[in-house]
Amino acid sequence: MYKFPAFSGFNNQLMEKGKVSFIDRSKPVIEIKNLKKSFGDYEVLRGIDLEVYQSENVVVLGRSGTGKSVLIKIISGLLAPDSGTVTVLGQDVNSLNPKELEQLRLKIGFSFQNSALYDSMTVRGNLEFPLVRNQRHLSKAEVNEQVESVLDAVGLSQTINQMPSELSGGQRKRIGIARTLILKPEIMLYDEPTAGLDPITCLEINHLINEVQQRYQTSSIIITHDLTCAKATGDRVAMLLDGKFMRTGTFEEVFNTDDERVKTFYTYNFIQ
8 A cells, every 4th residue: 555655844733633523424414426517528527426424524635627616516506417416405406496595505605715705895894794685684783793703713803894905815714714604504615725825824724624613513525635634624535536536535545545646646745
């Protein structure tokens, strides 16, 4: 078996997450069977299967262009598959009407790669927006309470009156996650959460993802090509190659292999 090189230069306490005890493997909250998706003649997903359980973090690894982001767009109903089934919280996503799909999406938090904050709004305004839009019964005091609570959860209470342009890249990522959490989703979808960040900020975001899992008991899919993020956050890892999940398991199980495609992916991340 391939023995991957030792890590260096990272905080192992943040990198190596203990397995949480509250994962419920009796029933998946996301169940994908034989999922296929093509764009023209290009087959992106070629019949994949995946289950995500209650309170579990599953990392989907792969190079750019392998279909990782396509997968989470299909899960959230933003893209339709060519064939196969996607069941989320007991509902077949492809069979839902627009109103039912909108209600399901309220239970799914989507953390965008670029954070997707509104530049013209303060941090407070960005966090208030989804609450005011989707929970119109809340009083102003209740909205304020929830905004302050979620900001405290991501460690950025002091930024409440700042504009996105005044925040660092890592702070914008945290505020984007906070805006997603404010509706108390059952599922989190993270699209390249550490992309474009310096190594120390990456570790902080990884730690935050784990804190969100344990504090809110969310089930998450984390899309990344960052192996430090994968090792730090994943209860399970699924390696997407050539449109299929070629290896799944713990981080160590996935990379203990003689498959040159997997070995190359590892050495590029940690040696180059």
